[in-house]
Amino acid sequence: MKKPALDEKVERVALMRKQLVRVLDDDGSAVGEWVPDLSADAKIAGLRDMMTVRSFDARMLRAHRQGKISFYMQALGEEAIACAQQRALRPGDMHFPTYRQQGLLIAAGYPIVQMMNQILSNEQDPLKGRQLPVLYSAKSHGFFSISGNLATQYPQAVGWAMASAMRGDTAIASAWIGEGASAENDFHAALVMASTYQAPVILNIVNNHWAISTPEDFARGASATFADRGYGFSIPAIRVDGNDYLAAYAASQWAAERARSNLGPTLIEWITLRRGAHSTSDDPSVYRPEHESEQFPLADPVERLRQHLVALGEWDDDRHRDLQHEIDTEIESAFAEADSHGSVKSGVVPSPATMFDDVYAELPRHLREQRDQVGE
Amino acid sequence: MKKPALDEKVERVALMRKQLVRVLDDDGSAVGEWVPDLSADAKIAGLRDMMTVRSFDARMLRAHRQGKISFYMQALGEEAIACAQQRALRPGDMHFPTYRQQGLLIAAGYPIVQMMNQILSNEQDPLKGRQLPVLYSAKSHGFFSISGNLATQYPQAVGWAMASAMRGDTAIASAWIGEGASAENDFHAALVMASTYQAPVILNIVNNHWAISTPEDFARGASATFADRGYGFSIPAIRVDGNDYLAAYAASQWAAERARSNLGPTLIEWITLRRGAHSTSDDPSVYRPEHESEQFPLADPVERLRQHLVALGEWDDDRHRDLQHEIDTEIESAFAEADSHGSVKSGVVPSPATMFDDVYAELPRHLREQRDQVGE
């Protein structure tokens, strides 16, 4: 598919709304105008990022089954998108993620054990046991605090981007939302602001085809794609194969450059599939067609990048096995460390008095009194 | 401009987003595919409706200057849209209006004196002095209670339309919003619902180019038109000359027939100009370019329909003068009657005890107690 100039007219980009940006073909070759300029090492780093996410998710699901954590949400099948976009953006940029972008943190090199501490809500939890597992916050790594409320982060990302532009900064923001949550009102708030102020922001919609039990149609309505929404605001919108690491990298880079060049917002609809359950509280067998994952036309992102590297002569089964082993070991030892700091399940958690911190910058009198009562 | 079939593909209708449906040309001739099938009498009725709105508005502004009412909002220059759409729809249909669709009530034959009673908040006010002037409610005339909060009526209209469809009824709903308020979140709520459930609803955006002091660009952003928004949801969207009574009638009829034939929602962007101040509390001289009204390319709707009728040989200066006189007299005597029932300014208003009615269907204990205290 054609790769438009950064400043291509929105009417021309518009035609891409119903097409699909891809780089990796079915044989693992990188083809077409969107092939990103990535070294073999960078691709191997991408593979490692995705495999780390997957191994991390698997370990956390196991921890949940073991009764060690209260809740978890995996990104199985969607790893390429966040991993690639993180590598395509720059330090200083700010992501406003949902709960399914652990790939952003992992690809940014955020300490795995910190993520686990958060999930365990243990004594070392950087969020002091306040948040549900996976609702990370990591300013240092360009990762905005995740909210439990859907869509609120979308206009916040636009505001952050506006602020950067107002200050003459080149940092950009990247907003994330699921296709289901794009039905929320704040999606509109963000698009209105982004369109009016031409904010340097990437507006990601991760279309993994499910919103808990509800198929994408309920949010999409009669339009053919979610990318259409962008066109309603003359925001250039493209649809990208979200299971194609190279396409994800290239599209993110294109959108980021547009933003950095003051060409305004870009909306990206990522096509992928939620292969697992919505969360550990969910039982998809009740609502989900059997064999959906196998029948989904876009193959697994880890497999596709691996195949590509093998075709390039940069990878083989031994190296893959070694890498897998290395990652699994790293995850396992991180978990051992995190687990040693206790968990919400074991009751080794931050002290109750800490609950009153950070409600305000300074503790007001009524919270001081209440804290004293907890101490009683 | 072409008039598409009712079930034309949205992609084809889409091209009309940036065009303008017109019927009356600059000489007052009705031309093209959109010419509605309207008798001369029906056109004269339309002229009368619009002139009545204008005379009504003028009288109310005078009443405000006289200190008889607390607030008023006129529709100067926008009369054609609501007047024509009311005549194009059927009894039983329900409008969800804003404060600038008095034309709906007048064209539906709602008693003028009742409107004035509401504006005066007098003893005969059908809304018992509870609402700000012009926030009418008239279920009997297919007119939903107007809210002071912008945009909330939009998803309500969609819900009403869904209910009608669910009950196998052929009544349709018509939602109204200003171009400025289309930036509100509930606009999105309505479009999502309408697109997903294909509700039989007309989604009107009255683009009168101003939202109090803010030009339309702030709400529109980078897109060329407000009709674009519809396209983002695959909701057929057309732009119509809102100062052309015949185009307004034809477009409304087309959209209504689409809805009634189960072909789903239609979005109409009406191009017009707010010729007056936002409200009696507003002073546009601070923000508004001089001569804007004269320079606006779409001529006055009353003048254009009059010219058309003259060109048809159905109208002349004498008849026009007589009609104007008849209308002004009617308005004047209605006002005399309404004014005789008191007003918020004279202090002749509904009794304080009535304030507690209708908070609930039945008066609960705490409101009974409070009512007794007011009586004290």
Place this chain on the structure above:
Amino acid sequence: MTAMTMVEAIRDAHMIAMERDDRVVVFGEDVGFFGGVFRCTQGLQERFGDHRCFDAPINESAIVGAAIGMAAYGLRPCVEMQFADYMYPAYDQIVSEAARLRHRSAGDFSAPIVVRMPSGGGIFGGQTHSQSPEALFTHVAGLTTVVVSNPYDAKGLLIAAIEDEDPVVFLEPKRVYNGPFDGHHDRPVVPWSKHPLGEVPDGYYAIPLGEARVHRTGSDLTVLTYGTLVHVAETAANERDIDAEIIDLRTLVPLDVDTIVESVVKTGRCLVLHEATVTSGFGAELSATVQERCFYHLEAPIVRVAGWDTPYPHALEWSYFPGPERVGRAMQEVLAA
């Protein structure tokens, strides 16, 4: 009579209301095909078809806004917010629209809708799956606010809410969906089948809105509460052998002032309990009301025990939740004063 969980009782209420009145429609996020994340609407779509029970896009404002439009048309929508914590996007439609429609139109239009929402903590839900926002509704004229505490009440009150002519906000403390939580999270869960209020009459019955229920009679002090804390209060009173009269308010607005006053006049002491943050919580209204109406009968200050003025923390849930220990201590404090 059938032993039911609160989920089953709510489902049953829906079934009965939908059967009796074909204007009743039910929708919300994951409510149709799946039957709701807490399964409160399970089976409705199968039984009544997807015109009567259906899934909605994830847009709470659209859900309530459309419900208001449907109600104005003549239907009786009963919608679900997936969690009470997610009602905020719909708050404008609830407060500015549903609550005021009858009044502002002088009865020309009305909005007989029910907005159900699972509320409260106790399930390690963190700050966005644990809130009790009832006070944000009780301040709004035109709304009726109900909080249920058991299967029997839930069924009868939901049927009454659906039949009501005006908007009802219906909070369902999720911690008591499956059993009468006594506040001891470290003990096994008692199921509703072991509790008298888990015995639910078959078929139709309605419990009038606005009537409190004396959950336990007593003479030493009056406990005003609702939802999960009804059971916690009972536990605390039993554990400390305190002769507390526990009033389950059930409907917060309109409030059953007579039952409250009668009890406080009798006991002379009053404890107010809820899970929501204490400042400006509904407990403040209860305290103010009791003080206004029973001033000369009060032998001790009215005490409020409630959630702290912080967001509901995930790991420190049991330090936040007013459990039997805190409630029991407060009872003794009121008695000692």
Place this chain on the structure above:
Amino acid sequence: MTAMTMVEAIRDAHMIAMERDDRVVVFGEDVGFFGGVFRCTQGLQERFGDHRCFDAPINESAIVGAAIGMAAYGLRPCVEMQFADYMYPAYDQIVSEAARLRHRSAGDFSAPIVVRMPSGGGIFGGQTHSQSPEALFTHVAGLTTVVVSNPYDAKGLLIAAIEDEDPVVFLEPKRVYNGPFDGHHDRPVVPWSKHPLGEVPDGYYAIPLGEARVHRTGSDLTVLTYGTLVHVAETAANERDIDAEIIDLRTLVPLDVDTIVESVVKTGRCLVLHEATVTSGFGAELSATVQERCFYHLEAPIVRVAGWDTPYPHALEWSYFPGPERVGRAMQEVLAA
């Protein structure tokens, strides 16, 4: 010192804050070119350019949401809701986001924003231009809620609010924008230039958030109030020659409990006044707090005088508004009890 209206004082506060700190940005509906429908931001765009003061699309959620994002970036946004009645679409962003950001991220991010809004009645605005929604903010942990009553305070408090590290909701009773309304709508308006609190120091000063102001000292009873009713209370006390101590709370959360308790301990009697609907209004919190802390000093029931539990009616505005007649009667009632 310059004699200023409250509008001018608010404008001045903006000017000074923007001059001292270039991170301060101001936006909202009609706020930029026009300077706001009440003209509180007039001149800012001209002076600081449209990158510092600008118009926004009509979307309150977008305004507050963007402000939160800007604050997270490092700016200090001060935004206007055109009327307090129109803050509901932004309520989720205020309550779920701004209020909780610091806590949920354990200080990683914060949201130092100010959300200004003209509130209250007395201008024949009907139900959607007259509301006083302060109680909907005071129930939310993480918010600071300010209600101003005069130019002097408005300037000093707004500067403090902009400098504050956390989100501040700043209510401006529009009825006192141009003069200290005494509650007698049928008498000529007194301008601020005739009132000592209309004398505003030039240049920078900040009034600490969380400190009440004793508006009038007295020994017979304590009146707790804020906003417009401070002046109504003064009028009522003067008219009936009652030695009332009137406390202008200024900040509702955090509340200046010391000043309140000190006064009630002295007078033994307390009247609570506000314009918002009475049920679950902030008056309930005040009544509950006073009762808890001064129980043994109270010689009479605490009385609340507030708006009725109805929407604010247009024509019956003066039957709804707690004017000097109702307030005066309540003072006598409290004294007689």
